[in-house]
Structures are given as structure tokens and as C-alpha cells.
Amino acid sequence: MSPDEYCQQKAVQSGSSFYYSFLFLPAERRRAITALYAFCREVDDTVDECTDISVARNKLMWWRTEVQAMLKGNPSHPVTKALQPHLAPYELDGKHFQAIIDGMEMDLDQTRYLDFTGLKRYCWHVASVVGILSARIFGVTKDETLQYAEKLGLAFQLTNIIRDVGEDARKGRIYIPVNELQQFQVPAADILNARHSENFEKLMRFQAERAQDVYEEALALLPKSDRRAQRPGLMMAAIYRALLDEIQHDGFHVLTQKISLTPIRKLWLAWKTYVRG
Structure with a gap:
């Protein structure tokens, strides 16, 4: 499964209303927004599906490191691999990805x-x-x-x-x-x-x-x-x-x-x- 296919599957399985707005986008923008949505789902699930707060914190810390790797061009997760090619064309700022993780961490605190x-x-x-x-x-x-x-x-x-x-x-x-x-x-x-x-x-x-x-x-x-x-x-x-x-x-x-x-x-x-x- 390719990174883009992984993100597409994540979006479809979620049943989110956002998915319906993606359908009308040109292919490249649709891939980019689907990867962004998948990123949000991944970090959100880290908090919602983890009953041990210390484990959730460690997972969020891993995602912080992974965002840094993505910004340097070395992502390892399917979602960040799918996102990375879109950072420069759409001027996506790394600090905003870290801010999303900050929000998920707020739910732990x-x-x-x-x-x-x-x-x-x-x-x-x-x-x-x-x-x-x-x-x-x-x-x-x-x-x-x-x-x-x-x-x-x-x-x-x-x-x-x-x-x-x-x-x-x-x-x-x-x-x-x-x-x-x-x-x-x-x-x-x-x-x-x-x-x-x-x-x-x-x-x-x-x-x-x-x-x-x-x-x-x-x-x-x-x-x-x-x-x-x-x-x-x-x-x-x-x-x-x-x-x-x-x-x-x-x-x-x-x-x-x-x-x-x-x-x-x-x-x-x-x-x-x-x-x-």
C-alpha cells in the first residue's frame, strides 16, 4: 500500500464529513488535503485510543520527532511520507503541525x-x-x-x-x-x-x-x-x-x-x- 493509499483509506474509514469536500478537488490538492486529514486523525487517535497517559505522551513525542524528520525530507510514517511532497508547493509551515500536536497534548492535561x-x-x-x-x-x-x-x-x-x-x-x-x-x-x-x-x-x-x-x-x-x-x-x-x-x-x-x-x-x-x- 502506498502512502497516498494509506491516507485515502484513513479518510474513507473515518466517515468524516470532510471527505465529501475532498471529492471535488483536483487530484494533487486532493492528495495533499487527504494526507493532512490523515495526519490529524493519527495524532488524535493517539490520545483518544490510548488509556495510559504516559504512553500517549510518548506517542505524541514520537510524532513531534516525525514532523521534524518530515521537514528535513526523511519521513518514516506513511502519513508524513504522503505529506512531505506538498510542504513546499503549498507553503505548509512545520510549526502548524507541531501546534496540532500541542492541541492533542492539551487533552491529556x-x-x-x-x-x-x-x-x-x-x-x-x-x-x-x-x-x-x-x-x-x-x-x-x-x-x-x-x-x-x-x-x-x-x-x-x-x-x-x-x-x-x-x-x-x-x-x-x-x-x-x-x-x-x-x-x-x-x-x-x-x-x-x-x-x-x-x-x-x-x-x-x-x-x-x-x-x-x-x-x-x-x-x-x-x-x-x-x-x-x-x-x-x-x-x-x-x-x-x-x-x-x-x-x-x-x-x-x-x-x-x-x-x-x-x-x-x-x-x-x-x-x-x-x-x-
Whole structure:
């Protein structure tokens, strides 16, 4: 199996919504973004699938070393072998790959965030940086496009947090800021024990409205000259916003179930965004 085939398999097996936006890219950019996605999955799985924190730290340290090897042109893992040829053409910065690993390491050190400022820092590492790297692969001519991508990454992560509240709680993690739990009078114990309430719905509605606002802020930053190149991100935004609407329509029953869109609907939303240009 070639490095590119390994990354393709990783993307397909994940069932991620991101995969649908990759389908519309030219072959070379599609290989690059698939390799980036596979890198993110690999380091994320290092934390999520490892029950021993010390082992997870050692694995993340290995990935830090592997990123350095990739930057020097000597990668050993299929993912970094697939990524390495795309670093120079798309001006992918090594510090951003290390920042993603920093974000994964934050999950080993922290399971709560006191306020939105702290949560935004975490989101920057695990999502906004990925947005910046992705935008470079899609094609950038203006700095405002990178600002758009950074903010869009934040919006995606806020959506993930809403969707995965129950799943994260079962791992002992609550990403909703502590001061907002207090503001809406939702004890952490309610989330950890999957107790749905009217106050919980109000809290989640607040989270969803903020996420939608961030989507609007991001889209307002995208220059018209780069809109066509950035269509994969716009496809993802359409899919994720539809998911957010679905979660809200369902009454935010995210503590006991993971709400998702069907593959057909994701493909339809991606296609509709693509033809709209």
C-alpha cells in the first residue's frame, strides 16, 4: 500500500464529513488535503485510543520527532511520507503541525475550560490551525483568506463540541466553559450523568447561536477572489451548519446520542455548494 493509499483509506474509514469536500478537488490538492486529514486523525487517535497517559505522551513525542524528520525530507510514517511532497508547493509551515500536536497534548492535561477564552486557545490548536493549512492547500491569494480559515476552523470545532457533548462526557471531558455551565445553572454532574434538562437546552442553544455567529464572521472575511478556490471549506460549512440545525431541531438531545447527517445529504450539500461557486 502506498502512502497516498494509506491516507485515502484513513479518510474513507473515518466517515468524516470532510471527505465529501475532498471529492471535488483536483487530484494533487486532493492528495495533499487527504494526507493532512490523515495526519490529524493519527495524532488524535493517539490520545483518544490510548488509556495510559504516559504512553500517549510518548506517542505524541514520537510524532513531534516525525514532523521534524518530515521537514528535513526523511519521513518514516506513511502519513508524513504522503505529506512531505506538498510542504513546499503549498507553503505548509512545520510549526502548524507541531501546534496540532500541542492541541492533542492539551487533552491529556485538561478536561475543563474555565471560560471561552481558554476554550478558544484549545480550538486554535486542534481546528483553526488545520483550517489555515487546509486553506493553503485549496489556494490562497490574500491574507484575509487565512483569517477566514482560522475562524472557520473555530466554528467547526464549536459544532463538534455541541455534537459530541455526551461522547466527550463519557471520556470525562467537558469542553463547555465552566462559567457558562454556572451561568445556565447546569451542574457538571448533569452532563457527566447524561441528565437532559430545560436549562441544558438553553445552554446548548447559547452554544449553537455562538457557533452560527462565528460561521457568519468567517464567511464575511473570505475575499471574493479566493471564494472559488476555497469551495471545499464552504462545502464543509454548509454540511456543519445543516448538522447544527438538525441538532437544534432535535432539541439538543446530544447527551445520549450522536446526531449526524446521512452520506447522501452530505454529498447533496457539498454538490449544491460546489455548483453555486
